[in-house]
Amino acid sequence: MCGRYASIKAPADLADEFRAVDATDGAARADYNVAPTKQIVTVVQRHPRDADGNPDPDTTERTLRMVRWGLVPSWAKDPKAGARMINARSESAATKPAFRRALNARRCLIPADGWFEWQRGENHKQPYYTHYADGSSLAMAGLWEYWKPKDDPDNQYPDGLVTATVLTAEAVGPLAQIHDRMPLVLPPSAWDAWLDPDAPADADAVTALLRPPSEDLVARLELRPVSPMVNSVRNNGPELLAELAPEEVREPLQLDLLAGPNPK
Incomplete structure (x- = not known):
């Protein structure tokens, strides 16, 4: 699964990396401990609309957008459902009522500098941080949805609510030492096909991307044990990414299996 991650890069840098237009309106902030329900x-990537709301079928625009983490299905009675839908299994998203419509038409990428996962041991949980060795952003496959209440007497959601979920897959290679699931990370070569708003969920190019990441992609990743400070959402800073001293790790992983490529 994916329940915490780090999102540090400035929107301008992300816009350049993902070849997108920054539409975050200054709302994005560096966050070393992104947790569910946060923005x-x-x-x-969508078809732009004219003043009357009609989409232009001949062009698309890729943008950075702020949404809330935890997908709220369009048919939900209230937004509390989102807290239980921070992740969607890639193997079953096409058949789950909460996710199938979004998989068909509202796919997104969720940029991350790295994600946290907890290795469960006897009477303890050791957090690990996973990231690309070269500092590139991870592109986690996601789904987004628009929700608006049928009745809103207090006008709490005048513009509705846009939310998202992170797709997960079976953990690959050494990552399985920590947890049996991982975010579905997509390589840059897959971004266009995943974001294509005109490609239905059953298109070959889309279904092929729902498989676990390749061993080549996983080989580019580095893992390191980090402080349990990340366990609390109140903690937020670069110290959460610092590697834990070996003597503080109760059940070290087989680190020889985790050596990524030389970043040079």
């Missing part, structure tokens, strides 16, 4: 940066 997060997503990359979406």
